[in-house]
Amino acid sequence: xxxxxxxxxxxxxxxxxxxxxxxxxxxxxxxxxxxxxxxxxxxxxxxxxxxxxxxxxxxxxxxxxxxxxxxxxxxxxxxxxxxxxxxxxxxxxxxxxxxxxxxxxxxxxxxx
Amino acid sequence: xxxxxxxxxxxxxxxxxxxxxxxxxxxxxxxxxxxxxxxxxxxxxxxxxxxxxxxxxxxxxxxxxxxxxxxxxxxxxxxxxxxxxxxxxxxxxxxxxxxxxxxxxxxxxxxxxxxxxxxxxxxxxxxxxxxxxxxxxxxxxxxxxxxxxxxxxxxxxxxxxxxxxxxxxxxxxxxxxxxxxxxxxxxxxxxxxxxxxxxxxxxxxxxxxxxxxxxxxxxxxxxxxxxxxxxxxxxxxxxxxxxxxxxxxxxxxxxxxxxxxxxxxxxxxxxxxxxxxxxxxx
Numbered sequence: 001x002x003x004x005x006x007x008x009x010x011x012x013x014x015x016x017x018x019x020x021x022x023x024x025x026x027x028x029x030x031x032x033x034x035x036x037x038x039x040x041x042x043x044x045x046x047x048x049x050x051x052x053x054x055x056x057x058x059x060x061x062x063x064x065x066x067x068x069x070x071x072x073x074x075x076x077x078x079x080x081x082x083x084x085x086x087x088x089x090x091x092x093x094x095x096x097x098x099x100x101x102x103x104x105x106x107x108x109x110x111x112x
Numbered sequence: 113x114x115x116x117x118x119x120x121x122x123x124x125x126x127x128x129x130x131x132x133x134x135x136x137x138x139x140x141x142x143x144x145x146x147x148x149x150x151x152x153x154x155x156x157x158x159x160x161x162x163x164x165x166x167x168x169x170x171x172x173x174x175x176x177x178x179x180x181x182x183x184x185x186x187x188x189x190x191x192x193x194x195x196x197x198x199x200x201x202x203x204x205x206x207x208x209x210x211x212x213x214x215x216x217x218x219x220x221x222x223x224x225x226x227x228x229x230x231x232x233x234x235x236x237x238x239x240x241x242x243x244x245x246x247x248x249x250x251x252x253x254x255x256x257x258x259x260x261x262x263x264x265x266x267x268x269x270x271x272x273x274x275x276x277x278x279x280x281x282x283x284x285x286x287x288x289x290x291x292x293x294x295x296x297x298x299x300x301x302x303x304x305x306x307x308x309x310x311x312x313x314x315x316x317x318x319x320x321x322x323x324x325x326x327x328x329x330x331x332x333x334x335x336x337x338x339x340x341x342x343x344x345x346x347x348x349x350x351x352x353x354x355x356x357x358x359x360x361x362x363x364x365x366x367x368x369x370x371x372x373x374x375x376x377x378x379x380x381x382x383x384x385x386x387x388x389x390x391x392x393x394x
Contacts, residue, residue: 024131028138033333064294067142068132069121 017058018050018073025070031062124149124159126179134173138332140291140317144238145174147294148207151301152180163206165194167214170245171238174209188218191226194233202375205234205305212239213251216272220252227281227310231374234304235312237274240319248322259326274314279367284309286367290316290339293363303365309373316343316361 018040027046040062041051048071050056060073125131135141152162164175168187175182181204185193190208198206215223215237226233242260243249250260252272259266279286285307289297297315304311318324318335329335342360344352349362 026132026137029331029333030138030143030336034336061294064146064298065143065291066146067135067137067139069125069142069146070132 017053017056018062018071020048021070021072022047024068026068028067030065030067031071034065035062120153121146121149124153124179126177129177131177133177135170136321138318138320139170140240140315140332140336141170141174141238143291143294144209144236144297144315144317145177147291147297148174148209148236148301149178150298151305154302155305157205157305161203161205163194163197163204165190165197165206165208167210167219168245169211169214169243170240171209171211171214188214188220188222190214191219191222191233191235195226195231198231198233198375199378202232202379206232207234207236207305209236209238211244212237212241212253212274213243216252216274216277223278224281227278227283227312229374230282230284230310230371232308233310234307235278235310236301236304236315237312238315238317239274240317240323241271242319242323244319244322248319248326254323258323260323261326275312275366278312278314282310282371283312283367284369284371284373285311285365286314287312287365288314288316288361289363290336290343291318292336292339293343296363300365303368307368309371 025047027048029042029046029048031048032040032042036059037052037055037057039050039052039055040048043049048062058073063071063073133142133145159180163181163183164178165183165185166172166175167185167190172184175184183193183197188210190210194206194208197204210219215235223235226235239253241251241253241255241258243251247261249262250258250267250269253274254260254263254267254269255271256269257266275286275288285304287300287304289300291297297313300313304313316339318329318332318339320329320332320335324330324332324335329338343363344360346362346364346366349357349360352360
């Protein structure tokens, strides 16, 4: 299963346990190596996948040990960079939106 | 305690910085950054109340990614800039992030005197036992016998114990953890932020790109498993004999003491001086 593939209805519940963001992943292997239940595995390109969703207890250790914020446990938050680039931010037009962190929540006084 | 999830960390990242960040794959600095952001969001501080100060090195890049007041200063001088910021604006929470070379070699003098003065600055020292950014030269924390670019036959100088050094110099709060013990690290950083006075958290981190490669320690996973093997909780450490302590180190809160901080003394002195001045004026 490629991490970039869209989840099919039958594996959606399993995919929702851990969400991967391959654009931010450097394939260091921390998440796979330190999963206490050995639920994660590598795909053919070395990106992590939830190989055994039954074993995942959503403990969150992979998320905490990920140096790149490239995976999250539990309900999937919005895809990084999914929000449009705000006006006035110093972003080059060539910058790929998926490489940007999302905007801070609106209540958090406007920085940027 | 419910786990604090990524959306929380996201809110503290600068959205106009390019990700993934500059650090090597598997670098402990990313884990420390996540841990620090979780601790900050749990502390309930507003972004405008926090200032992150860093020096030069891989660790110097850390405040750049965080959406708080951040200052990237000259080599070893993070604590001096932080001192100025704290005295000018005592209401701010000032956190410095330094590497081992930055904090104990180039900025070693500032570290001991900031600890002695006990100004309310929170210091996170990430110790990877080498100068990672410049290519693996030995630093003051490189262990005896380890190889480095500038010590190809093995290092012949004994190393600093950063926690013991800060504790002896007079810091109010000293703790040690590793990036492998990430849940403990979250708690210790939370305690550091809450504690008034000068606090130091030493974080052991793998540099598999330079230190690990030169000493054949394997990948960052192998180096982090070594932290697991060698790190001992401070409660258990006190029961160990000298032979069992060989090659191991205590993790957890090493020093936690109440003592007058420089801010309070400074404010009291300023009030006293102002009163004296009023008396002299007719």
